Amino acid sequence: MTMKELTVVKIGGNVIDNPSALDSALKQFASIPDPKILVHGGGAIATELCTKLGIPIVMHEGRRITDVETLKVALMVYAGLTNKQIVAILQKYACNAIGLSGADGDTIPATRRNPEPIDYGCVGDVDPAKINAVMISSLLGRGMTPVFCAITHDGNGNLLNTNADTMASCLAAGMSSLYCVKLVYCFEKAGVLENPDNEDSVIPIMTHERFEELKKSGVVSKGMIPKLSNAFFAVDHGVQEVEIKGCDDIAKGMGTIIK
Amino acid sequence: MTMKELTVVKIGGNVIDNPSALDSALKQFASIPDPKILVHGGGAIATELCTKLGIPIVMHEGRRITDVETLKVALMVYAGLTNKQIVAILQKYACNAIGLSGADGDTIPATRRNPEPIDYGCVGDVDPAKINAVMISSLLGRGMTPVFCAITHDGNGNLLNTNADTMASCLAAGMSSLYCVKLVYCFEKAGVLENPDNEDSVIPIMTHERFEELKKSGVVSKGMIPKLSNAFFAVDHGVQEVEIKGCDDIAKGMGTIIK
Numbered sequence: 001m002t003m004k005e006l007t008v009v010k011i012g013g014n015v016i017d018n019p020s021a022l023d024s025a026l027k028q029f030a031s032i033p034d035p036k037i038l039v040h041g042g043g044a045i046a047t048e049l050c051t052k053l054g055i056p057i058v059m060h061e062g063r064r065i066t067d068v069e070t071l072k073v074a075l076m077v078y079a080g081l082t083n084k085q086i087v088a089i090l091q092k093y094a095c096n097a098i099g100l101s102g103a104d105g106d107t108i109p110a111t112r113r114n115p116e117p118i119d120y121g122c123v124g125d126v127d128p129a130k131i132n133a134v135m136i137s138s139l140l141g142r143g144m145t146p147v148f149c150a151i152t153h154d155g156n157g158n159l160l161n162t163n164a165d166t167m168a169s170c171l172a173a174g175m176s177s178l179y180c181v182k183l184v185y186c187f188e189k190a191g192v193l194e195n196p197d198n199e200d201s202v203i204p205i206m207t208h209e210r211f212e213e214l215k216k217s218g219v220v221s222k223g224m225i226p227k228l229s230n231a232f233f234a235v236d237h238g239v240q241e242v243e244i245k246g247c248d249d250i251a252k253g254m255g256t257i258i259k
Numbered sequence: 260m261t262m263k264e265l266t267v268v269k270i271g272g273n274v275i276d277n278p279s280a281l282d283s284a285l286k287q288f289a290s291i292p293d294p295k296i297l298v299h300g301g302g303a304i305a306t307e308l309c310t311k312l313g314i315p316i317v318m319h320e321g322r323r324i325t326d327v328e329t330l331k332v333a334l335m336v337y338a339g340l341t342n343k344q345i346v347a348i349l350q351k352y353a354c355n356a357i358g359l360s361g362a363d364g365d366t367i368p369a370t371r372r373n374p375e376p377i378d379y380g381c382v383g384d385v386d387p388a389k390i391n392a393v394m395i396s397s398l399l400g401r402g403m404t405p406v407f408c409a410i411t412h413d414g415n416g417n418l419l420n421t422n423a424d425t426m427a428s429c430l431a432a433g434m435s436s437l438y439c440v441k442l443v444y445c446f447e448k449a450g451v452l453e454n455p456d457n458e459d460s461v462i463p464i465m466t467h468e469r470f471e472e473l474k475k476s477g478v479v480s481k482g483m484i485p486k487l488s489n490a491f492f493a494v495d496h497g498v499q500e501v502e503i504k505g506c507d508d509i510a511k512g513m514g515t516i517i518k
Contacts, residue, residue, distance in 0.1 A: 033460075037330070049511075052312060053311060072340055075339045075340045075343050075344070076339040079338070079339040079342070080338040080339020080340065080342075081331055081338075081339065083338070083339075084362060084410065084418055085333050085334070087342070087363055088362045088416050088417065088418050089416050091362055091412060091414060097362075098359070098363045098364040099359075099360070099362070099363050100357070100358075100363075101346070103343060103346045103350055103356075103358070104357045104359075105356075106350055106355055111266060135403075141371065144364055144396050153347045153350060155350060157347050157351035158347065159343055159344065159347050170399075188329050
């Protein structure tokens with residue numbers, strides 16, 4: 001039996017912070033054939049709101065510690081403001097979006113991360129095998145396009161903050177039990193660049209071996225390492241193809257293909 | 260053909276502001292047989308957030324004017340924080356809640372209120388005939404319990420703030436094309452009281468005639484008048500029964516029956 005294709009697109013913070021870029025990216029996303037799913041990150045609004053409310057931002061090795069007050073801000077900004085604005089724009093472009101967190105319909109259950117050795121607070125880790133693929137598929141089957149913010153829950157009444165790249169990877173992996181899944185990470189560059197200052201230096205194909213070489217040589221560093229690790233996780237867990245590309249090119253063009 | 264029963268419950272601000280009362284009300288709501296829908300109001304959190312952010316609260320004849328900044332707060336608090344907290348608690352009580360605004364799945368489209376004679380800003384009016392009963396029914400048919408915050412959209416990318424009592428009334432009326440609908444308004448009193456200081460003075464049955472008499476005599480006044488008008492609107496638009504009762508008694512007991 002041939003499985004139906006499903007496209008999972010993740011859009012990041014930079015495009016969310018720019019209303020006209022967001023509108024244009026969502027117009028392109030709306031043009032992708034159904035079924036499809038969007039996962040969105042946070043952007044600077046949550047940080048701004050924390051500052052206005054006097055909530056300190058506590059980091060450990062580049063990762064934010066989510067205390068109860070920070071989680072409330074994440075719920076307000078990611079699940080409320082950003083998620084509903086994206087849904088309303090997609091509806092304008094005739095895409096029947098339905099905004100969800102992982103708690104909604106119990107679609108993406110998570111486990112609170114072990115507080116040892118570092119307590120990251122209200123942070124959830126997702127297991128692709130526990131993605132509620134049947135429930136999500138029933139929404140897709142009704143012509144709806146789920147739009148996920150990176151909030152999950154533990155089933156005991158607790159909401160959890162989750163990394164949006166990781167959530168997209170686990171969601172794509174989980175959905176690959178029912179669909180032939182393509183995962184697209186959209187961000188501010190045209191793909192993984194050989195030279196970060198040259199947008200024309202996109203690396204067309206990224207393999208495990210190439211990734212290890214580029215990490216050693218320092219060409220791939222910082223935020224690109226976890227993004228690529230998430231991409232490889234998806235490929236290693238049933239996802240057909242992962243692409244990293246620019247937000248201007250969601251529905252067309254080529255970025256870096258991970259396989 | 261006998262239509263299936265559907266219960267639509269609206270819970271208000273007071274219960275949302277009190278975490279233990281909210282948990283207890285949601286535990287009772289979870290015990291109501293499926294299919295069911297929850298509509299929730301806002302509570303004091305939005306007002307508190309406006310104050311913290313320095314957003315002035317502008318009222319006209321007891322109604323808030325929703326400018327763009329106030330709408331963002333409504334999105335953050337109603338669609339984000341409150342909606343997802345309710346969903347997570349219901350999931351804990353084995354109720355498969357899915358939190359929605361009217362924009363999600365285009366379930367509740369609205370029209371921005373005419374700015375003449377008073378411009379209420381980003382405020383939407385709902386027409387029961389335009390409720391997407393088929394889409395909502397498909398979620399109910401999958402065992403999900405929609406949890407609506409009182410946010411709607413105009414289909415052109417604009418989100419709108421809507422009165423939660425009115426939204427519940429229109430939603431119940433709209434769903435009555437497919438279901439035999441019972442609407443329950445839960446609030447801080449045990450029902451419509453003959454004497455506001457005596458919780459034992461619940462008026463068991465409220466008819467149009469009785470409502471007119473009680474308005475004239477001043478027994479029913481202030482916030483109870485629009486609540487009862489919404490209740491009568493539902494009864495006049497196909498809803499089988501409307502009940503106004505206490506939040507402690509969502510799944511049991513008797514309040515005021517409107518017919």
